[in-house]
Amino acid sequence: MEIKIALAGNPNSGKTTLFNNLTGSRQRVGNWPGVTVEKKEGSLKGTNDVTIQDLPGIYSLSPYSLEEVVSRNYLVNEKPDAILNIVDGTNIERNLYLTTQLLELQIPVVVAVNMIDLVERNGDMIDLNRLAQELGCPVMAISALKGKGTKEVAAKAVEVAKKHQVALIPDIYDKTVVSALSKIQSELQTHIDDSMARWYSVKVFERDERIDEFLKLTDDKKSKIELLIKKVEEALDDDAESIITSQRYDYIGTIVQHAVKKKGSKHELSVSDKIDKIVTNRILALPIFILVMYVVYTIAMGGTSISIGTIGTDWANDVLFGDIVPNFFDGILTSLHVNGVLYGLIMDGIVGGVGAVLGFVPQILVLFLLLSIMEDVGYMSRVAFIMDRIFRRFGLSGKSFIPMLVATGCGVPGIMASRTIEQDRDRKMTIMTTGFIPCGAKMPIIGLFAGAVFGGSSLVATSAFVIGIAAVIISGIILKKFKSFAGEPAPFVMELPAYHLPSAGNVLRATWERGWSFIKRAGTVILLSSIILWFLQGFGFTNGQFGMVEDNNTSLLADIGNAIALIFAPLGWVGDMAWKATVATFTGLIAKEEVVNTFGVLYNFSEVSEEGNEIWTLIAQDFTPIAAYSFMIFNLLCAPCFAAMGAIRREMNNTKWTLAAIGYMCLFAYVSALIVYQLVGLAIGEVAFNFWTIVALALLIGVIYLLFRPGYKPKSEALDLKGMQTAK
Amino acid sequence: MKLLKDCKPSETVVVKKITGAGATKRRIMDMGITKGVEIHIRKVAPLGDPIELNIRGYELSLRKQDAQMIEVE
Known part of the structure; x- marks a missing residue:
């Protein structure tokens, strides 16, 4: 007979540690149907017929949060054979609150009192027999971190499941x-x-x-x-x-x-409290926070000798995907005498495209390692505590800071870092706005135009950051007033868990799970888009004949560029540069640094330096300063690269929301570039008054209206998730 | 009548009543802020909001806006 045991408990109760301990590497990770809540299940070690279903970490079975609704639907509809309820022994009062609700479900329950070693070290005593007697179900002590008592408690859960030993209904109410x-x-x-x-x-x-x-x-x-x-x-x-x-x-x-x-007095300071006194101190909190962020950023994405992430990525880009892998495939393909088209497809399309994305893996792994440590230690919720005041104004939460900061390096891990935000609304909003932050790959675009058109002024780069941050703030204020975002109130009532040493197992596993999902995507979405772009760039009609083209000015991509360059005419992309700018924008979807390379190719330079110094004079001839600036704004804000779009897709876990996010970014970019080109251009006398001036004015008024209009007020505060009750 | 929002750090108060309704109220109560419970105000965040409380032996952070719903003495 197959047995299903649900693992339930509060966040920070050690549930993940216990789950990893019980199931080892035999886990399946997915999502609960229809929602972005992660679903994990695994087989109990040493058995073949016992499945452990990990429920989201929850405080209650109320109808107000996604995690809670998902959990109770599972418990009520699927009826697991037993519930293994993990309870933090150092925080037993609040943890038992969920227990009282679980007991009412009349499913056999076993309570595992975790962190019993800490309880004992504090000099406190928990009378397990008395607790079991009061609750009417088996109660056992464990230490999930040390793996003590975990086997026994799992065996007990299997036993009560087999006997269907339901607890008595506790005598709670008057x-x-x-x-x-x-x-x-x-x-x-x-x-x-x-x-x-x-x-x-x-x-x-x-x-x-x-x-x-x-x-x-x-x-x-x-x-x-x-x-x-x-x-x-x-x-x-x-x-x-x-x-x-x-x-x-x-x-x-x-x-x-x-x-x-309890041994001590109620409000006595524990070690954790003493650490917290310094870390979230009114004066020291911000400097410490900046220092921590600086260290994380430097190690993962900086340019110093301790920047392990960057060193790894540089190696992957220059040696692994610049040398070893291409040479390897080159060797095989040459020895097989494959034809030129297939060779090009594999070498330029697949190896080049996928390699460009996989090159980020070292940075991403290092970054996720550091973030996982911060999370496991308990610092992440302090970050939210410190930063909440600022981000709340824009409809985001304190935890949105981390994704944004990470995105200054690369948007992909930035978007993925939004995972740590529990509130669905805040998370979606963070995903939608994180891409506006100028990432490392957008720097060459800024460098190109700063050098070519603006005489190398450092103001250009600064303004790019200002625009990125302004885009986040404006979007936050506009979006939070829409019904889809306002519909669900997200109370910021957050536990600040006690600090504890990170567990190597948890940290490594979390890092790997996130890293692996990135790698997997490189093999699917990015592979496909690389192939399509390679095809469009390499094929076209020459003298009425379809085939591979030598000069990619005649490629299908150039044709498409020419055809839709019209759309960008109001942004000032006119004349000779129009189709070049359009094509560069498209290739920018593979990776933003491709924009500069594409300009190089389109101006007939086979290779240009990172900031394209060779084509500066040509660019200066084709682009007026205001048109250059409009191009820059559009490319900084529009749809991110495929890798980042893939990250959005994964984190939203919903096609409609993914399209909405990407569509919103493109629209926002277009409107911003249009307003700047037409109105600023008019003000400085570079653009004449025309039809689009009126459109730009109307849009500007529209944006101001969206910023200041009263927001949507929800009528009912319960979650609008019809059909979830019966969803299996 | 005093609101939790107006309490100073290191004060210890007892909850008299929780006003409001719906998700936020339920969430506050689910976290253990119920009538008669003792709350110790630990500190205020560096930027003046939210506040950190010690309740039922653990640390909870709450926005002042939500703390407005809690009457104490």
Whole structure:
């Protein structure tokens, strides 16, 4: 018989560590259907028929957060054979709150009290037998980090699953509530299975909207129940939801009083508190934060001798994908005497395209390693604590800072770093705006125009950063007013977990999971787009004959460029440069540094330096300063490279949102470039007044309106996720 | 009547009432801020918001805007 055990617990309770310990490398990672919440399951070590289903880290089974809804749907609909509930022993009161809710589901529960070694070191005592007696289910002590007691607790969970040993319903509520619950229960009798009676009656009592949708009670029954609830609310002078929550905590308070003996006084400072006193100190917090960020950035993406990430990436680009891999394929292909087209496809299209992306892997791995350490140690939530004030104004959260900072190096890990943001809304918004930050690959574009048109002024590079940051802020303010973002309130009620030493296993595993998903994508989305672009760039019609072209000015890509260059005419891309600028923008989709190379090729230089010094005079002839600036703005803000688009796709995990994000970026880029070219151009006398001046003015007014209009106010605060109740 | 938002660091207060409704209120209560519980205000973030509380033996951070919903004494 196959057994399914659900692993449930609070965030920071050591759940991930326990899951890794129980399943080892036998894990499958995916997503819960329809949402961006990660789903992990694995087989219990040493068995073939026991599956451990890791639920998201949650504090409650309320209907208000995605993670909680996903978890309860799983527990109610899929009915695992047992729940293994991990509880942080050093923070037992709040952790047991979820336990009281799990017990009401009438699925066999085993409670694993984690970090028992820390509890003992603090001099505290937890009476496990007493706890088990009070809760009515087996309770065992473990240390997930040290792997102590984990096997035993898993074996216990298997045992209760086989025996279907359901816990007694704990005696949580007072008389008034209990009598109301039993009356509700009799009203529900025909609608639900007996074993779930307590769970459903509590949920109905709480006026849980999701349950309401599911049960489809008659109006008559509904009003009867409503009357019952009202009575209790009047008697206890509180709303039903609060009554349940308060009584749960009161119940836990009594249990803890009986079963837990604390040594120190309540507010005594632990080691973690002492560290925190310095790290989030009013004066020192910001300098320390800047220092930490500086170190992370330097090691992963800087240009110094300790910048392991950059050294690795340089090696990958210059040696591995610049030398070893091409030579290897060259050797094979030459010895096989394959024809020129296939050779070009493999060498230039596949090896070149995919290699350009895989070159980032060392930087990404180092970066994720450092971020995983920060997360595991507990510093990440302090970052949110410190930065929240600033980012909240733009509809983002304190945790949005990390993705943005990382994106100054490369947008791909930046977008991927948005994973650490729990609130769905904040995460989506961060993903949509992170690409605006000028990444390392956009620097050559800035260098090219600064040198060619603006006499090497450093103001150009500075203004690029200002534009990037302004784009984030403006987008934040505009987007947060839209219904799709305003719909779900994201209360910033965040636990600041105690600091602890990072676990090598957790950190390495997290780093690898993120790194691997990047590599996998290089093999799919990026491979395909590289092939398509290679084809468009290398093929075309010469004298009415279709075939490979020598001069890529006659390629299909150039044809497309010419055809759609018109679209960019209002941005000032006119005359000889129009199609060149259009084509360069397209090749920029492979990688932004390609923009400069493309200009080199289009101006008939086979190879140019990184900032294209060779073509500066030619560029200066073709581009007026304002047109050059408009080109720069568009390329800095428009759709990012394929690698970054792939990252957006993965993090959004939803085609509609991916397209919305990329579409929004292109639109924003176009509007910005248009406004700057037409209006600034008019102001400095370079562009004459024309039809597009009026359009630009109208758009400017439109943007100002979007910035200052009152935002959408949601009517109901529950999640708008119809159909999730029944979704399997 | 005093609001949690107006409490100073290192004060210890007892929750009297939680106003408001919906997701935010539920979330605050789920995290253990219920009637009668003792809250110790640890500190205020460097930029003046959010605040850090010690409650039921752990550290919780809360925006002042949300702390406005909590009446204490």
